[in-house]
Amino acid sequence: MTFPVIGMVGGGQLARMTHEAGIPLGIGFKLLSGAPRDSAAQVVRDVVVGDHRDLDTLRDFARGCDVITFDHEHVPTEHLRALQAEGVVVRPGPDALVHAQDKGVMRARLTEIGVPCPRHRVVTDPADAARFAAEIGGRPIVLKTVRGGYDGKGVWVVRSEEEAADPFRAGVPVLAEEKVDFVRELAANVVRSPHGQAVAYPVVESVQVNGVCDTVIAPAPDLSPELSAHAQEMALTIAKELDVVGHLAVELFETGDGRVLVNELAMRPHNSGHWTQDGAVTSQFANHLRAVLDLPLGDPRPRAPWTVMVNVLGGDFPDMYQGYPHCMARDPRLKIHMYGKDVKPGRKVGHVTTYGDDLADVRERAAHAAAYLRGTITE
Amino acid sequence: MTFPVIGMVGGGQLARMTHEAGIPLGIGFKLLSGAPRDSAAQVVRDVVVGDHRDLDTLRDFARGCDVITFDHEHVPTEHLRALQAEGVVVRPGPDALVHAQDKGVMRARLTEIGVPCPRHRVVTDPADAARFAAEIGGRPIVLKTVRGGYDGKGVWVVRSEEEAADPFRAGVPVLAEEKVDFVRELAANVVRSPHGQAVAYPVVESVQVNGVCDTVIAPAPDLSPELSAHAQEMALTIAKELDVVGHLAVELFETGDGRVLVNELAMRPHNSGHWTQDGAVTSQFANHLRAVLDLPLGDPRPRAPWTVMVNVLGGDFPDMYQGYPHCMARDPRLKIHMYGKDVKPGRKVGHVTTYGDDLADVRERAAHAAAYLRGTITE
Numbered sequence: 226m227t228f229p230v231i232g233m234v235g236g237g238q239l240a241r242m243t244h245e246a247g248i249p250l251g252i253g254f255k256l257l258s259g260a261p262r263d264s265a266a267q268v269v270r271d272v273v274v275g276d277h278r279d280l281d282t283l284r285d286f287a288r289g290c291d292v293i294t295f296d297h298e299h300v301p302t303e304h305l306r307a308l309q310a311e312g313v314v315v316r317p318g319p320d321a322l323v324h325a326q327d328k329g330v331m332r333a334r335l336t337e338i339g340v341p342c343p344r345h346r347v348v349t350d351p352a353d354a355a356r357f358a359a360e361i362g363g364r365p366i367v368l369k370t371v372r373g374g375y376d377g378k379g380v381w382v383v384r385s386e387e388e389a390a391d392p393f394r395a396g397v398p399v400l401a402e403e404k405v406d407f408v409r410e411l412a413a414n415v416v417r418s419p420h421g422q423a424v425a426y427p428v429v430e431s432v433q434v435n436g437v438c439d440t441v442i443a444p445a446p447d448l449s450p451e452l453s454a455h456a457q458e459m460a461l462t463i464a465k466e467l468d469v470v471g472h473l474a475v476e477l478f479e480t481g482d483g484r485v486l487v488n489e490l491a492m493r494p495h496n497s498g499h500w501t502q503d504g505a506v507t508s509q510f511a512n513h514l515r516a517v518l519d520l521p522l523g524d525p526r527p528r529a530p531w532t533v534m535v536n537v538l539g540g541d542f543p544d545m546y547q548g549y550p551h552c553m554a555r556d557p558r559l560k561i562h563m564y565g566k567d568v569k570p571g572r573k574v575g576h577v578t579t580y581g582d583d584l585a586d587v588r589e590r591a592a593h594a595a596a597y598l599r600g601t602i603t604e
Numbered sequence: 605m606t607f608p609v610i611g612m613v614g615g616g617q618l619a620r621m622t623h624e625a626g627i628p629l630g631i632g633f634k635l636l637s638g639a640p641r642d643s644a645a646q647v648v649r650d651v652v653v654g655d656h657r658d659l660d661t662l663r664d665f666a667r668g669c670d671v672i673t674f675d676h677e678h679v680p681t682e683h684l685r686a687l688q689a690e691g692v693v694v695r696p697g698p699d700a701l702v703h704a705q706d707k708g709v710m711r712a713r714l715t716e717i718g719v720p721c722p723r724h725r726v727v728t729d730p731a732d733a734a735r736f737a738a739e740i741g742g743r744p745i746v747l748k749t750v751r752g753g754y755d756g757k758g759v760w761v762v763r764s765e766e767e768a769a770d771p772f773r774a775g776v777p778v779l780a781e782e783k784v785d786f787v788r789e790l791a792a793n794v795v796r797s798p799h800g801q802a803v804a805y806p807v808v809e810s811v812q813v814n815g816v817c818d819t820v821i822a823p824a825p826d827l828s829p830e831l832s833a834h835a836q837e838m839a840l841t842i843a844k845e846l847d848v849v850g851h852l853a854v855e856l857f858e859t860g861d862g863r864v865l866v867n868e869l870a871m872r873p874h875n876s877g878h879w880t881q882d883g884a885v886t887s888q889f890a891n892h893l894r895a896v897l898d899l900p901l902g903d904p905r906p907r908a909p910w911t912v913m914v915n916v917l918g919g920d921f922p923d924m925y926q927g928y929p930h931c932m933a934r935d936p937r938l939k940i941h942m943y944g945k946d947v948k949p950g951r952k953v954g955h956v957t958t959y960g961d962d963l964a965d966v967r968e969r970a971a972h973a974a975a976y977l978r979g980t981i982t983e
Contacts (some may be wrong), residue, residue: 229925239865245624245628249941251940254647267632268623268648273820468821506937515932546630547606549629557885561630566608576632
């Protein structure tokens with residue numbers, strides 16, 4: 226048997242759902258998890274508990290794996306380069322992944338290849354941030370640590386000199402960006418193989434609440450075919466130019482004058498692609514696996530006119546299972562995806578998807594279920 | 605957290621795929637597997653290796669499980685009754701499951717509730733089998749051991765006095781049945797909850813080769829709406845009258861004069877329902893879990909006009925992964941489901957599904973992929 230063994234670094238829900246998608250393929254799946262009760266570690270047979278920041282741990286983990294891939298971007302780039310130099314197959318490779326790890330590197334490279342981004346530059350201190358603000362016509366501006374941020378963490382909207390101090394405290398380089406006056410956020414998700422095949426999912430709308438993804442609508446409503454094709458081509462260009470292998474999420478701002486600007490990149494399955502589990506012919510997780518195994522990619526097309534995903538965040542209601550009977554009885558098409566995580570306020574502990582022909586109805590059903598599970602509504 | 609723990613007895617592919625379907629629910633999943641490398645044991649975190657015929661093993665396994673369910677019918681009925689008497693929640697329960705374990709009990713009960721079956725009676729020896737043949741108008745007749753058969757094993761088509769000897773050698777009671785002159789085989793699959801909710805999947809056609817399921821077509825082509833509804837109602841009646849909990853597969857013969865007769869029952873996810881993984885709103889595995897957890901059932905409707913499943917049997921070609929690139933490139937909608945089993949000639953090691961609008965095209969794509977993986981064709 227030559228069925229390969231995938232090693233996935235990181236025990237979060239993305240690894241959990243990637244394992245789920247890998248079971249039908251008959252492949253081996255090893256997990257490097259930070260703790261034995263992490264989301265993915267609860268459902269995977271072959272779990273190594275260890276620290277992804279330790280090179281020896283990574284080396285040991287990689288033995289017996291045919292390819293290493295990731296649930297997150299937090300493995301130090303230099304460790305990935307070391308593994309690669311030792312012959313470990315790392316997908317996406319460090320030269321690609323660094324663009325999802327370091328926002329400064331990402332902005333420089335995207336600008337170089339002509340991909341539209343918000344105006345930006347790395348700034349050295351609050352005074353330099355003030356100069357950047359003056360250059361682009363004034364505050365507010367956005368300051369971001371170039372590494373370590375996610376879900377709104379590591380990002381500050383700065384409206385005054387005083388507010389500009391916080392981002393510099395971590396000792397990480399800080400990127401200043403214009404605060405784009407967008408009409409909405411989109412995501413263009415693509416998957417690319419080592420042999421160069423790529424597929425593009427429909428462009429989706431991503432609705433953020435307090436900097437965290439709340440709702441994803443596939444496809445993005447009322448998006449012009451031209452802008453949709455443009456966004457897909459941009460994502461395919463980024464995947465090719467950065468030599469991405471696997472799933473690439475390109476988070477975009479849509480502006481009032483009909484442009485799209487790149488906000489963030491992620492080189493792994495991404496929250497904006499969860500709808501594909503129940504809404505596309507091939508899920509982002511299945512296609513990520515196919516890509517890192519250099520197998521032909523699956524059809525990315527939607528299976529329903531509209532699919533909506535709503536994240537389930539932790540609220541004050543610790544026992545989400547109690548909501549299952551109501552939600553399942555109310556919507557027999559609803560799919561609940563829970564991550565096995567303890568409920569903490571604001572924490573992403575699951576998501577729901579549903580689909581149908583009528584967008585308003587689909588949105589209502591998905592939003593209702595997520596709110597009910599969270600405990601925000603009780604009927 | 606009150607997320608329940610399911611305990612599944614049996615480490616085969618049905619448990620493997622049930623675990624896959626359970627991951628999104630966030631439930632616990634424990635497996636009692638005969639060996640550590642069994643199909644399901646490769647992908648489940650919490651595996652107990654032990655003998656399902658041993659009551660103490662079952663007792664130990666059941667501790668910490670909220671409900672026990674099954675990958676197969678081979679747990680002795682008396683052990684299930686003992687567990688149930690001790691307070692273990694067993695679904696389906698032994699009083700239902702015995703009808704899938706013992707063909708004699710099944711035939712007697714179905715006849716009692718008015719469900720049409722082939723003419724039959726338990727026979728004591730070859731001479732008694734000869735009398736049965738005379739009673740129904742002559743051979744061929746079918747002899748079956750009442751327990752232990754599957755995939756054509758334990759079933760003999762008897763054309764002569766001499767051929768009637770074999771079935772009696774095992775020392776198991778033997779059921780004699782008329783050999784039904786059917787035009788094709790169908791399956792009516794339903795799922796039922798403890799609280800009495802039930803859903804019916806579309807009736808499918810099951811094409812057998814050498815007594816083993818080869819192809820399943822959903823829905824069954826050219827089936828009259830009346831006969832389809834009749835078959836679904838029959839399956840729902842059986843589920844209700846026998847107090848089945850979980851997935852019930854009712855294998856049927858369709859006769860030339862427009863009747864359906866029950867061939868076999870299975871009270872677990874079933875090969876004739878594998879198409880639902882990719883072809884129905886809710887898969888048989890997800891609905892089996894919902895049922896045994898007494899959750900509302902999911903929508904059983906198809907998502908495409910035609911879905912076809914073809915089993916992948918072991919051939920002379922041991923390395924099926926080598927076929928993946930060809931099959932995936934040829935049909936981007938194809939789903940391969942492999943079970944992690946070593947290839948042995950004739951053994952079910954996986955299945956493929958695909959779907960679309962044109963039945964001939966869908967059948968060709970699925971059959972091609974299965975034959976290519978098996979090595980029967982090379983281009």
